[in-house]
Amino acid sequence: MEKQVEKISDSRRDMLKKATAMATIVATSGITGNVQAQAQNAVANSSKVEPKYLPTPKQVPATEGVLPLSGGAGLYYWDTGGEGPAIVLSHPGRGSALTWPYQQPAFAKAGFRTIAYSRRGYFGSPAGSKNDTGNYADDLNALVEHLGVDKFHILGLAAGGFAVSDYVVSYPEKLLSMTIVCSLFGLWDKNIDERLDFILPKPFGDLPPEFKELGPSYRWAHPEGVKDWIEMEKKSKGDGVRHGQKAKSSITWDKIRAANVPTFFIAGGADLYQPPSMMRAAAREIPHSETLVVPEAGHAVQWEQPETFNRSVLEFFRKHS
DSSP states (O other): OHHHHHHHHHHHHHHHHHHHHHHHHHHHHHHHHHHHHHGGGHHHHHOSSOOOOOOOOOOOOOEEEEEEOGGGOEEEEEEOOOSSOEEEEEOOTTOOGGGOTTTHHHHHHTTOEEEEEOOTTSTTOOOOOTTOOOBHHHHHHHHHHHTTOOSEEEEEETTHHHHHHHHHHHOGGGEEEEEEESOBTBOOOHHHHHHHHHHSOGGGGGSOHHHHHSOHHHHHHOHHHHHHHHHHHHHHTTTSOOOOOBOSSOOOHHHHHHHTOOEEEEEETTOSSSOHHHHHHHHTTSTTOEEEEETTOOSOHHHHSHHHHHHHHHHHHHHTO
16 A cells, blocks of 8 residues: 555655756746847846836037917927937927927937927917917928928837827938837828727826836835826926827828838837837837837837837937938
């Protein structure tokens, strides 16, 4: 009887060893397949130390101005100048030309002429007449012509992606590249947008801006950064007068693909508006586009994880300058 029990125990041990070995093989194969994708974040993910809070850095000297437009409207802008390739930054709906304090010195010191502007009705930019609202592409084109910029990289965050897509299909010959951050352009894609209505409940719009825009990890770890973001968001509203604006061109995936502009999609891993799966669906529409998911970041990736954001974007810009 004892021998029989011993044999059964040995058999169970053998089965356990085989099962453990198989589990190890499966787990290892999964890890191996994702090593390159996760290499950049492996240290941060395995560390119990929270990334250090980065206060907004000192800005480099920049020229500021307001470009007058028809109907009493205008575009406030700042421009670091320089002989390097130009970058134009298009802000989110909860921002303005003030959205980029972490990018302004980093991009300029990397040798790029960096320009940001506020769309009509946002910080520093008069809304003008409600009967003359212009359009995204022509407003931006008036600005780059005013500043003497022939070709440039364009980067749009959230609602800023609407201006990017309109410019891409309206003036593709002027672009070196486009970077789309936490945004789905300004086009309507039934298969993508209907799911957005599904994942965002109706009361979502009534929630505080900082809850909707900033990821929970950042809000918990860096309350001082949240306060700075709230102050920026309030200033960005300007005088509160805003008439809305439309695109110059009808925007479709076919037109964006035909523009043949190098494209980089960036998603925040904790973005409630445009989660990574949604951004990947958009990226699949653009052959040869590049993608990046920034873990734990919400809808304001450039603010929450500026070092990762700046490093990745600058590498993309250099590749296509």
